[in-house]
Amino acid sequence: MSRTVFCKKYKQDKPGLEQPPYPGPKGEEIFNHVSAQAWQEWQNYQTMLINEKQLTMAKSADRKFLAAEMDKYFANEAVEVVQGYVPPSA
Secondary structure, three states: OOOEEEEOOOOEEEEEOOOOOOOHHHHHHHHHHOEHHHHHHHHHHHHHHHHHOOOOOOOHHHHHHHHHHHHHHHOOOOOOOOOOOOOOOO
């Protein structure tokens, strides 16, 4: 049986993740307040940011940038937009 969380991105109850995606408090926060759907969508967006902005996870500044963007993404705040990106039509 899947667990349900009140997703802070979608503001509704949705199926949650099976386990925390990170160790420590940040992972627990995501585990308890982000749906599996929102996490998957973030993973896709994060991949696009890494590729298009040529981020390197070995660089502390790039990791901090992604962490800040993730927090904004789940809070429904404006996130970094990739130049020329057009979201798929619904």
